[in-house]
Amino acid sequence: MLKIFVTKDNLPNLVGRLMDGATVLGPVKEGEAHRFRPLKKAADLDLSYQNSRLSPKDLVHPHSDAMFAFSLKKDDPEAGILKELPRSADKRLVLGIRPCDAKAFRLVDVNFLTDTYRDPWWEARREATVLVGLGCSRPCRSCFCTAVGTGPFDETALDVLMTELEDGYLLKAVTEKGEALLRDAPQAEAATDERMQKAEGIAEEAARKISKPFVTEPIKDKPQTELFSAEFWEEVQFACINCGTCTYLCPTCWCFDIQDEVHGEEGVRLRLWDSCMFPLFTLHGSGHNPRNQKLQRVRQRFMHKFKYYVDKYGDGPACVGCGRCVQYCPVNIDIRRVVAMMSASCVCPT
Amino acid sequence: MPKVVTNDNPYLPHMGTIREIIQETPNIKTFRIVLDDPEEMAAFRFEPGQVGQLSVFGVGESTFVINSPPTRREYLQFSVMKTGEVTRALHRLSEGDPIGVRAPLGNSFPVDELKGKDILFVGGGIGMAPLRTLLLTMADRREEFGDITVIYGARSPQDLCYRYEFDEWKAAGVNLILTVDREFPGWEERVGFVPTVLAEEAPSPFNRVAITCGPPIMIKFVLAGLKELGYEDDQILTTLERRMKCGIGLCGRCNIGDTYVCVDGPVFSNTQLRRMVSEL
Numbered sequence: 151m152l153k154i155f156v157t158k159d160n161l162p163n164l165v166g167r168l169m170d171g172a173t174v175l176g177p178v179k180e181g182e183a184h185r186f187r188p189l190k191k192a193a194d195l196d197l198s199y200q201n202s203r204l205s206p207k208d209l210v211h212p213h214s215d216a217m218f219a220f221s222l223k224k225d226d227p228e229a230g231i232l233k234e235l236p237r238s239a240d241k242r243l244v245l246g247i248r249p250c251d252a253k254a255f256r257l258v259d260v261n262f263l264t265d266t267y268r269d270p271w272w273e274a275r276r277e278a279t280v281l282v283g284l285g286c287s288r289p290c291r292s293c294f295c296t297a298v299g300t301g302p303f304d305e306t307a308l309d310v311l312m313t314e315l316e317d318g319y320l321l322k323a324v325t326e327k328g329e330a331l332l333r334d335a336p337q338a339e340a341a342t343d344e345r346m347q348k349a350e351g352i353a354e355e356a357a358r359k360i361s362k363p364f365v366t367e368p369i370k371d372k373p374q375t376e377l378f379s380a381e382f383w384e385e386v387q388f389a390c391i392n393c394g395t396c397t398y399l400c401p402t403c404w405c406f407d408i409q410d411e412v413h414g415e416e417g418v419r420l421r422l423w424d425s426c427m428f429p430l431f432t433l434h435g436s437g438h439n440p441r442n443q444k445l446q447r448v449r450q451r452f453m454h455k456f457k458y459y460v461d462k463y464g465d466g467p468a469c470v471g472c473g474r475c476v477q478y479c480p481v482n483i484d485i486r487r488v489v490a491m492m493s494a495s496c497v498c499p500t
Numbered sequence: 501m502p503k504v505v506t507n508d509n510p511y512l513p514h515m516g517t518i519r520e521i522i523q524e525t526p527n528i529k530t531f532r533i534v535l536d537d538p539e540e541m542a543a544f545r546f547e548p549g550q551v552g553q554l555s556v557f558g559v560g561e562s563t564f565v566i567n568s569p570p571t572r573r574e575y576l577q578f579s580v581m582k583t584g585e586v587t588r589a590l591h592r593l594s595e596g597d598p599i600g601v602r603a604p605l606g607n608s609f610p611v612d613e614l615k616g617k618d619i620l621f622v623g624g625g626i627g628m629a630p631l632r633t634l635l636l637t638m639a640d641r642r643e644e645f646g647d648i649t650v651i652y653g654a655r656s657p658q659d660l661c662y663r664y665e666f667d668e669w670k671a672a673g674v675n676l677i678l679t680v681d682r683e684f685p686g687w688e689e690r691v692g693f694v695p696t697v698l699a700e701e702a703p704s705p706f707n708r709v710a711i712t713c714g715p716p717i718m719i720k721f722v723l724a725g726l727k728e729l730g731y732e733d734d735q736i737l738t739t740l741e742r743r744m745k746c747g748i749g750l751c752g753r754c755n756i757g758d759t760y761v762c763v764d765g766p767v768f769s770n771t772q773l774r775r776m777v778s779e780l
Binding site for chain 2: 217218220222229230231232234261262264266267268269270374375378379404405406407408409410412417419421424426431432433434435436438440441446450453454457458459461462
């Protein structure tokens with residue numbers, strides 16, 4: 151696959167060229183945090199970022215997404231007929247996405263694109279999106295990607311992997327889509343052996359810096375029921391306030407709600423992010439709630455990511471180690487510690 | 501990514517019209533619905549136990565079992581208890597009103613495996629709805645099944661659904677045992693909770709499958725009662741209820757462990773239930 155080198159001075163020209171062919175989204179600084187936004191000009195792109203506060207999952211699975219529109223006008227012969235709204239599936243390129251966040255799309259694909267049902271919105275946006283990733287040479291202290299089967303330079307979910315060198319970026323095509331992008335890159339220089347060796351060194355060094363706070367293998371072999379009834383959940387859930395921050399920031403949390411919203415005589419059917427942290431998530435019409443207790447909701451989140459997903463798909467865990475939930479949990483619940491407890495737990499027969 | 505199976509939008513309801521509404525009990529109505537496209541209606545196929553999502557435009561969608569049997573296809577029947585926003589809106593609808601239908605969804609009763617067996621239905625209140633589709637399937641294919649006994653209970657006589665067709669069930673050779681929680685003037689059938697009547701009747705587990713649905717507390721005691729009578733886990737079927745949104749296994753809220761009730765259920769054997777995490 152094609153590899154090229156672009157100097158830092160020439161990068162804006164490359165970004166400009168990419169912007170000619172597609173909407174380019176990249177990390178843009180807004181206040182204290184970075185967020186993926188459509189670039190208006192090449193200079194808006196800030197590749198010096200560590201990671202975005204919100205994961206880029208909203209690029210494919212927006213927080214609030216109108217699915218259908220309908221009229222409720224009395225005399226309208228089409229009243230009540232749901233009309234599918236155009237799915238925004240213009241060609242897009244996400245520039246500078248971290249390998250972990252790209253991997254998250256892969257992990258969520260298996261939920262939205264099944265053998266029986268395919269989510270048309272997820273599918274259209276995924277197909278329209280090219281991912282140009284930026285390897286993580288300065289991982290955060292809360293990163294643990296290598297413990298969950300990915301890594302700071304994992305290229306498996308990317309179309310192009312970028313590595314930052316001192317004087318420029320080494321760009322490596324991973325897929326045909328990526329190769330096509332690089333083929334007509336302006337002012338591209340050769341990816342010399344020296345540059346490639348440097349890039350390899352940077353990737354190895356980054357991986358070494360990331361801690362591996364737990365092993366997931368033992369969890370695979372434990373029955374769901376055993377982990378479910380383990381005593382440590384009591385301790386894990388104690389401080390949780392069910393705020394849902396972890397689920398909203400998480401790149402692999404996909405759960406959503408569907409609601410009808412009516413303004414006057416016009417209505418839309420929306421899908422909105424939802425969270426297993428909220429009691430309403432599972433509340434029955436009858437008043438019965440299978441996850442009435444905070445403990446049940448906290449347990450669901452960790453069990454889904456590290457046990458149910460793994461059992462259902464034979465893949466995973468459904469976590470990419472981005473560390474957002476660790477950084478932003480208001481009561482300092484640390485998923486690394488919880489998974490270590492799951493891994494070490496034993497409900498021993500008494 | 502897995503290969504494309506269909507280009508249809510699985511969230512888009514089929515348009516239907518309410519042909520008939522039956523007031524079953526003070527808070528349960530039955531809706532008989534016909535799909536507007538005659539070709540779609542003629543081509544509609546489902547298995548007993550499968551569910552559908554009904555849409556009230558501007559209010560939302562909820563999941564209900566299709567309680568008419570696949571052997572009778574002039575309309576699709578749903579029974580709805582008034583409990584929340586969508587069900588209240590459904591109860592406000594009139595005959596001739598449009599309604600959205602996404603169906604069939606979920607799994608179904610293993611009808612072929614039940615052939616040649618004696619059957620025991622144990623239902624409580626609105627829980628009779630999922631049993632009705634299978635009961636009428638069996639009534640319409642009567643010679644394929646052995647004894648059919650139904651124990652059906654509700655709080656009071658006026659809380660029993662489908663009263664107008666009890667005679668039809670009996671005429672099809674169904675041994676129908678009705679019970680209500682306490683004495684009522686004019687009530688000449690059994691009095692007592694469903695699990696108590698089950699223990700009194702004690703239908704033999706030999707070559708029999710028990711199928712139960714009702715309020716969670718009833719199911720709990722019925723399962724214990726069946727075990728007492730000698731029923732093995734694989735001789736007991738039930739249908740589970742969960743809050744659902746998408747109905748197609750994507751929105752993530754109806755899971756019990758790695759099982760999604762909307763696509764892997766709603767029908768489960770007790771063998772399956774016992775392997776699941778206890779989060780009913």
